[in-house]
Amino acid sequence: MDKVNYYAHETAVIDEGCTIGAASKIWHFSHIMPNCVIGNKCNIGQNVVISPEVVLGDNVKVQNNVSIYTGVICEDDVFLGPSMVFTNIINPRSAIVRRDSYTETLVKKGASIGANATIVCGNSIGRYALIGAGAVVTKEVPDYALLVGNPAKQIGWVSEYGHRLDFEESNKAVCIESNQEYILENDSVKRIK
16 A cells, blocks of 8 residues: 555545645545545645545645535645635536536636635636635636626736735836736736746
């Protein structure tokens, strides 16, 4: 048997066929289902469900009570806030089996999703985007976008450190914490320094 190089609390249920990276931690009452992939240095909080074939990159932080359903892929450095949820079928019905109709959702590198937010399947969350607590995302989210509300609406842009960016007339902004520089062109933000 292979040596386990991650931590799992004794109450966690880890099904056969999972891949769990080095230095990851899985806490109380969480269920890791078959054929999912969890990267290195991930933290899976209490009462989390990770369904079959979900993929989590490295350093993904999953807070308590999160449900990550089949069809979800999270790239590196993603933060999933307490009790947020993903969907994986657009038109669910109890009496109709649609297990072959799961719709993919991609959460790109560095994105953060706030507590109690809902991500409707089939939408990508852009790199370093920030989804506010309780937001309901029903469409694609651009890189560095700040979204809040139900349905979620974009109210601005954020840096890789999660600070609001104030674009001047030159369409440039600087993060107040990191001093990283960003440019806004054609309704799209890119880091330039």
